[in-house]
Amino acid sequence: MTAKALVLAVTILSAALAIGLGTIGPGLGQGMAISRAVEGIARQPEAADNIRMTMLIGIAIIESLTIYAFVIALVLIFANPLVARL
Template sequence: MDINAASVIAAALAIGLAAIGPGIGQGNASGQAVAGIARQPEAEGKIRGTLLLTLAFMESLTIYGLVVALVLLFANPFV
């Protein structure tokens, strides 16, 4: 297997695995936030702010995976 083919496979794995964890985490966080708002509607503002901040942190993990995949595809240090 040549290095370019291995890099394409590694890039696919990087973006695929980087999307699974945050996807599951975002689903759980959103579900818990909706449940919390349903239990305490008066705390909606605090819950929503915290949820948006945590979703941004989780999404950054996916973006890191995308950066790794793009580096492997276009600026490959192994070639």
């Protein structure tokens, strides 16, 4: 096994881990946010619009973490600086 093949194999594994682990946390966070928002709307239906807007803003911020993990995975796969050194 050459050094380049080893670097490529580790790069693919790292990209897979970045996507896999980078989506677990935001997925759990979004689920918790939605469940709490539904509970809040059920308790105070008159505040549904405010709760919904706040939930959507929070979910957008949480989703940005997944997008960052995706960008890191793409950089590892397509713009890996270690491959150019070999």
